[in-house]
Amino acid sequence: MSRIDAQKLPQNIQMALERIGEHPIREDEAAKPDHVCAALTALSKLLNGKPAAENTATREARG
Numbered sequence: 001m002s003r004i005d006a007q008k009l010p011q012n013i014q015m016a017l018e019r020i021g022e023h024p025i026r027e028d029e030a031a032k033p034d035h036v037c038a039a040l041t042a043l044s045k046l047l048n049g050k051p052a053a054e055n056t057a058t059r060e061a062r063g
Contacts, residue, residue: 012047
């Protein structure tokens, strides 16, 4: 059994994924600076609201 099958997602994560699925953003919109900054800001925080490690946004931006 895979990990994804064995674990149920927390409700807030499940709701966020459902919202993203219902309201996708076009690539040309996602590339706008305001959206990129918002995404990097979101990456700078853990799910519990505490700051993430300093290199998190840099690492995620590089892919």
